[in-house]
Amino acid sequence: MANHSASQPAHVQHHFVDSDQQFDSAKLGMWVFLVNEILFFGGLFCAYIIFRVWYPDLFSQAALELNKVWGGINTIVLIGSSLTVAMAIRSAQRNEIKGLRINLMITILLACVFLVIKYFEYEHKLHLGIAPGSFWNPTPEVLAVLDHPKANIFFSIYYVMTGIHGLHVIVGIGLMIWLYIRAGKGHFNSEYYTPVEITGLYWHLVDLIWIFLFPLLYLIE
């Protein structure tokens, strides 16, 4: 009847034949979810492209308000975190649980650095009155440089895109803390590290989105 054969490890769910099928299915499912995320951010990139084609001067002017250096540092921070999460998966594959936890922790810390830098960027702008929507109230110094009538649109797009990206970073941090705790309880080993693998995929996507956000928002000349 429908009894679980003792030949399958405990982590294999009952509707899967074996561990490989379960792992492959989880990866496939996560990639399908990433497709979904790409289209989600894709809508935002689409809005960006449309408005940039309409108002190219606005975009050149407004980008001057964004700090390339901090944006570049954030990009390198995220790349670093992608590296460490890939190392974390590698540790799990080699049954090095301590290495897994260390790499996860570094990833989390780098992600937090990203958020801190973002926080200071936002704070600086809000100080200057560069705020989304109805809070748009730029100081005279800003207006001297940025006199385009549609300037609020660029920053609406900026805040929404980086804001939603930032939300995804926060979710990623939460997921990795959860992984860190589970790893500490011995849930993962070289036979079973699926949650680490698929969370890693999610995290790499967050990095990928930023790889495109950075030049499109910060590096317009």
Add this chain to the structure above:
Amino acid sequence: MAEVETKKMTTLQVQRFIPSENPTNTYLTDEKGVWAWMTTVDHKKIGLMYLASVAFFFALAGFLALALRTELWTPAKTFIEADTYNQLFTLHGAMMVFFVLVPSIPAALGNFIMPMQLGAKDVAFPRLNLASFYIYVIGAIFTFISLYMNGFDTGWTFYTPYSSDANSAGVIWVTLGVFILGFSSILTGTNFITTIHKLRAPGITWGRLPLNVWALYATSIIQVLATPVLAITILLLSFENILDIGIFDPALGGDPVLYQHFFWFYSHPAVYIMIVPGFGIISEVISTFSKKTVFGYWAIALSSLAIAFIGFLVWGHHMFTSGQSAVATTVFSFLTFLVGIPTGIKILNWVATLYKGSIEMKTPMIYVFIFLFLFSIGGFTGIMLGALSVDIHLHDTYYVVAHFHYVMMGGTLIALLAGLHYWWPKMTGKMYNETLGKISAVLIFIGFNMTFLPQFVMGAQGMPRRYYNYIDQFQPFHQTSTIGSYILGVAFLIILYYLVKSLFGGEKAPSNPWNSRGLEWQSTSPPDFHNFDHTPVVINHPYDYHKPMEEFQLGIAVSHNGHGEHQDEAVSEETKKA
């Protein structure tokens, strides 16, 4: 014909497993009690919970429709205020689209039947499946909360700037409800794609997938690609409402047509999410009740994918009069004509399936014929609307209303009824009253045409849609339409009656009342908790009615239900029967 695996060819020991006609333990008896249902990860129970929810919303939105039609009995006010009227048709549309049509066939019937058609024990991610259901429920709750706030009257399309200006709490709540609901759709699609790729029983190659599964596969692809764009659209709309972010509002520097682009980028593929699973059901039912293989298997399978793809490129045909560039309108019109072709191929192939078939006019089959008639009208009128010059005249008239009711109700809903009546014995283990089934099918046909045919004529003569008032020349049309809607209401009540009655003391259903060759029928009625008590092995094409039933009831001999060694090597042509 049957495909042969080229990579690893192993011989499997198989034996015949005849499903028991008197199952003692079924999925209904194995988990009992409200809590067991609410926490189940069994795809069959989740499918039934979706079915009940969809039926509930259909009844609610249906009553709204009856209220609307009653109001339209006379020009000017009959018994509803104008503002209320706007809220009612908005709610009717939003509920029908988001809470009934989009989830209905995939989440209710698809969840139940598809894993069984694949010979699997469940979908790939059962807990995610349950989460999808609860996300659906939460989305519904948000919508009800929005009604408690001052409601919303923007039309189900929430066009800006009206929807972003109003600063209305009602709009924010309902759009967030739809945002949440979108995730239910996305996760179901993710689940189905993974299941179809990874959980097929030995012998089920892509060339032997039931057409219902092909349809659900195409639908899931659309769900995963289109729904996120709806999600971002609604998020941006909410930001416009709450923060005055000016992407869609011209007063804030934005573009209202851009909203329409984003909205319809999802909502056009959404109508294919609604209809393509219906196509899958039609293939299943028509072959069973013609005792014949479906004509042009690959044409139908691949046309579902073609519809999915081309369906992403035609959204601008909802915006011909919105101020798009001439380039865009022309391109969209051309592509709209193109998307009719794969659908037409299906209709012709189904008709060809009937030719020289041994046709049995049971209730599901009657619904298939009704579908072929009503959906063809709907499809043709869609093509007519796709012609630019014609659409300038017909846009925003009752012609459009009639068109989409013919495809959505005459198409999706009729297909849902066909599938429901087809798989009811399998899901519940009971037979419904066949005579009442036939009577209500005929009533639906009469009522439906009476309701919506006059609307084509009205629309062509200029009666605008969403209008509360009208000039006297349209009154006979409106009144005919209203009477038709009452007939529809009666028919649905009869269906509800005999289906519910079958659950209490209905005739016990055999495992395969229709003598179908489908794999889902080679199980008990109702099925076992794990669907099959063996690992099924498939050696034939799904609709090979010329082959004996024994060949469709094979499973791995002395199976540990899928666990253990060598259970899943490729099946060669030489399977030894134990």
Add this chain to the structure above:
Amino acid sequence: MSTTAHKHEHHVASAFQLWLIGGALVVLTILTVVVSSLPIPAPLDIITALSIALVKAFLVAAFFMGLYWDVKFNSMLLIGALVFFILMVTVTLLDTMYRNDIVPSF
């Protein structure tokens, strides 16, 4: 086939490989910042920036996300998503780029 039980080994990347890719990504980031300050006429400046970004994205997807060693279908999913994104943008631009007025007035 679907239920392949053959134990296919999960590819374990070498630490050196990963650091190499990480290093390349950092270099490319610095490159894109430097290039952005050079006077390049439009639209070449956007093309350059996006090309560098695409190379970076390829490195992340192929080597960090493991697509290079993974089943081909997962790569097809990624490419498919990008195809639909491009379709969404280009077809919408068919409207927005060819309008007479940016915001239609009635």
